[in-house]
Amino acid sequence: MPSLPKNPSAPQRPAASRGRHTVHMPHVLPMSRREMDRLGWREIDVLLVSGDAYVDHPSFGAALLGRWLVLHGYRVGIVAQPRWTSTRDLLVMGRPRLMAGVTAGALDSMLAHYTAFRKKRHDDAYTPGGLAGARPNRACLVYAGIVKQAFPKLPIVLGGIEASLRRITHYDFWTDKLRRSILVDAKSDMLLYGMAERGILAAAHRLRDGLALGDPSVPGAAYIGNPDDLPPAKKVIELPSHEDIQADPAKLMTATLAMEEHVHHASACSIHRVEGRSLILTPPQPLTAEELDRLHALPFTREPHPFYEGKKIPAADMIRFSINSHRGCGGGCSFCTLAVHQGRTIRSRGAASILDEAESLARHPRFKGSISDVGGPTANMWGGLCGDDPARCRRASCLFPDICPHFVVDQMRLIELLHKVRAVDGVKHVRVASGIRHDLALKDVGYIRAMVRDFVGGQLKIAPEHLSDEVLRLMRKPGLKVFERFLDLFEEECAAAGKRQFVIPYLISAFPACTRRHMEQLARWLARRGWRPEQIQCFIPLPGTLAAAMYHAGIDPSGKPIPVARTDADRLRMHHTLLGGKRKGKPRR
Numbered sequence: 017m018p019s020l021p022k023n024p025s026a027p028q029r030p031a032a033s034r035g036r037h038t039v040h041m042p043h044v045l046p047m048s049r050r051e052m053d054r055l056g057w058r059e060i061d062v063l064l065v066s067g068d069a070y071v072d073h074p075s076f077g078a079a080l081l082g083r084w085l086v087l088h089g090y091r092v093g094i095v096a097q098p099r100w101t102s103t104r105d106l107l108v109m110g111r112p113r114l115m116a117g118v119t120a121g122a123l124d125s126m127l128a129h130y131t132a133f134r135k136k137r138h139d140d141a142y143t144p145g146g147l148a149g150a151r152p153n154r155a156c157l158v159y160a161g162i163v164k165q166a167f168p169k170l171p172i173v174l175g176g177i178e179a180s181l182r183r184i185t186h187y188d189f190w191t192d193k194l195r196r197s198i199l200v201d202a203k204s205d206m207l208l209y210g211m212a213e214r215g216i217l218a219a220a221h222r223l224r225d226g227l228a229l230g231d232p233s234v235p236g237a238a239y240i241g242n243p244d245d246l247p248p249a250k251k252v253i254e255l256p257s258h259e260d261i262q263a264d265p266a267k268l269m270t271a272t273l274a275m276e277e278h279v280h281h282a283s284a285c286s287i288h289r290v291e292g293r294s295l296i297l298t299p300p301q302p303l304t305a306e307e308l309d310r311l312h313a314l315p316f317t318r319e320p321h322p323f324y325e326g327k328k329i330p331a332a333d334m335i336r337f338s339i340n341s342h343r344g345c346g347g348g349c350s351f352c353t354l355a356v357h358q359g360r361t362i363r364s365r366g367a368a369s370i371l372d373e374a375e376s377l378a379r380h381p382r383f384k385g386s387i388s389d390v391g392g393p394t395a396n397m398w399g400g401l402c403g404d405d406p407a408r409c410r411r412a413s414c415l416f417p418d419i420c421p422h423f424v425v426d427q428m429r430l431i432e433l434l435h436k437v438r439a440v441d442g443v444k445h446v447r448v449a450s451g452i453r454h455d456l457a458l459k460d461v462g463y464i465r466a467m468v469r470d471f472v473g474g475q476l477k478i479a480p481e482h483l484s485d486e487v488l489r490l491m492r493k494p495g496l497k498v499f500e501r502f503l504d505l506f507e508e509e510c511a512a513a514g515k516r517q518f519v520i521p522y523l524i525s526a527f528p529a530c531t532r533r534h535m536e537q538l539a540r541w542l543a544r545r546g547w548r549p550e551q552i553q554c555f556i557p558l559p560g561t562l563a564a565a566m567y568h569a570g571i572d573p574s575g576k577p578i579p580v581a582r583t584d585a586d587r588l589r590m591h592h593t594l595l596g597g598k599r600k601g602k603p604r605r
Contacts, residue, residue, distance in 0.1 A: 049108060066097070098159070200290055210359065362399070399425060
């Protein structure tokens, strides 16, 4: 790794070790000139502009990347939810020396603003007071525009989920149109997709050394190259061009499948032609377990920045005392953004790191004894790994159509870790709230038994998503018989433990290929069990997902035509079939 940049006005407290170097970490990253003065900073190197409020917690991207950059010797300031009618909010800390990073926040801004039926949402969990309207539609584009106005010629790097999912030509549900790469529309210098710690550090190093951003040495990046550029990689995946996808909707399916392959095979580069230019996507390079441990050991306060003066930010309250144990998900579900964002490879933190974080939580002045979650995208995949050579893998999912024999997960080792977390002095309760894969759980009855007895707080989140095998096949989810087998075992273990606990099923209505007949079948099954679930989501084709390509093109991944409910009226009819005319009600066993 290149040497640390010279920084005569480095922050003064507290200290974190970086090998033989010592980096002084601020209590929180600054949001004002006054805070910069207290730190002795004459200028910042990197400005992070976010559509979320600044919460100093490792679940918030700006806090995570900001502290990662400070650890490596850069001075970082944050502007959170700036007004977009002027540049005033961006100017409070002056012009950054190197670049601005722009993100819409933890959600695509259009998803944050609109329901599945394109109705305006009235709340935003990532905003003080939970109020909607603190970020603009298409926030990456708007924020990039005002950064250009405030700081002409300053390099701009897009990142976060909105940029990540829209990095190539994509279907936009809210306008019912194909849109080209958000990097092209934003006229920015680079886009970082997925978990961007390596990418943003490489970008900062290049700018520090006087080099241009558009280079294949930056991992997990997209940039515009010359029409004939071919990156130096073992494998180059040619995606259909923007013009090809516009002319033939089926090419969106081809492009999405290729993008999944690109994320999964870390040695590949991809090229996507856009209006005579080459959009080059470099392979991702996830952090190692040791680097993840180091990242989560940074002194996050787990609180909103003092700027908010005690105003409640719902998302902060929800995740304050949770522990993220790993990244990635082997499921590869067709509707889920993880396949093209974090990818299928599991990157797990070490047990010692997780225990250290639990001890840190127990010392927090607001901690009351309960850790709300120890998990990740799928809680019971911690420690999961491929026992074969992932480079040879041609599967779209580690778990579908069945669990790959090379996908190795020791779920009892996870239970052992959870017991150790619960034994930490000051910890009374440990819950697993992030949901589990029920098909994977069935591989070890001991795991289910221990969860029921010790780590389910009355409700266990499970995502069967549907119960028709025809629909589940396109979702890349296990069939009905697998779900029923899990339910039977869960109920047996609850009875044996003398506990009254419930499964909370997450369900999707109006998925591509789903018909009224499928929804009626699901409704009858729920009625037989006496369930009235609240967690029902009408399908939203999120940009970049395989399911969005199915919705737009009207085909399955093999190219076979499928029925798609496109109008809001058709989607509502399916949704109400599942609700049975009732919008609320508690699930019953």
